[in-house]
Amino acid sequence: MFGLSGTAAHGLSGTGSSDYREPKSTANPQKCWPCELLNYPNKESYRFLLTSPRLCTVGRLTPPRSSAGRCGGDPPLTHVTLVWQEGLREDWLRFGKPVGQRIIDRRTRVESYKPGQLFAFVRWASNEYGTIRSALAIARAVAAGDTYSTVPQVDPGAEILLSVRGWPKVRRVxxxxxxxxxxGTDPCDVAPEHWRHMHNRLAAGMQPRAYHPDRHGVWLRYRNLRP
Structure with missing residues (x-):
């Protein structure tokens, strides 16, 4: 039985099979973190370097957003819609720690993230001819006034740190x-620069550097010193 949030009890991603074709057959549902049939999508790109995303500004270039998920002076939240239709459309969060969740129906839910939080989502879909979509993106929720990339099913958008398409690339990530x-490191706490490094190395066909615990310690100290 899976809970609606949290990733502490999740196992590995089920990447060992070389003939992987559908999450229904080989993906570990413990990584999907849906409750029964709950989950949904996003879009990104591949083969580009993450240096200058499309620029938008929260609260200025986007339509007025719903007040749902906000109270008083709370910062704006980033809402990620997830859908789960086993064997047809299976989208899940690989990691992330949402601060809120709204269940739409037995297949759909919306998870909310406060500015600065990282999350990774996987999108997969198929039809009678086979897999038609397999993609993964790692993104950071933005604050009011920050620039961001527009992403389907992410309201209003997010800062894309890593993005790949095609199962071989998704499996590698x-x-x-x-x-x-x-x-021993929680992916939610990894330095954003490492995800960008990983994206650019993969786009160039190179092996990303390992994320050493010592480097992570330096990042945590730096993050704690920032205002």
Whole structure:
């Protein structure tokens, strides 16, 4: 039985099979973190360097947003819609720590993140001819006034740190995330610069550097010193 949030009890991503085709057959549902049939999507790109995303500004270039998920002077939240239709459309969060959740129906839910939080989502879909979509993105929720990239099913958008398409690339990134966890680091706390490094190395066909615990310690100290 899976809970609606949290990733502490999740196992590895099920990346060992070389003939992987559908999450229904080989993806570990413990990584999907839906409750029964709950989950949904996003879009990103591949083969580009993450240096200058499309610029938008929260609260200025986007339509007025719903007040749902905000109270008084609370910062604006980033809402990620997830859908789960087993064997047809299976989208899940690989990691993330939402501060809120709204269940739409037995297949759909919306999870909310406060500015600065990282999350990774995987999108997969198929039809009678086989897999038609397999993608993974790691993103950071933005604050009011920050620039961001517009992303389907992410309201209003997010800062994309890493983005790949096609199962071989998705599987490789899942394996790299597994390696970070096996090293004792929570992916939610990894330095954003490392995800950008990973994206650019993969786009160039190169092996990303390992995320060493010492480097992570330096990042945590730096993060705690920032105002």
């Amino acid at each position: 899942l394996g790299l995330i597994d390696g970070i966890e096996q090293g």
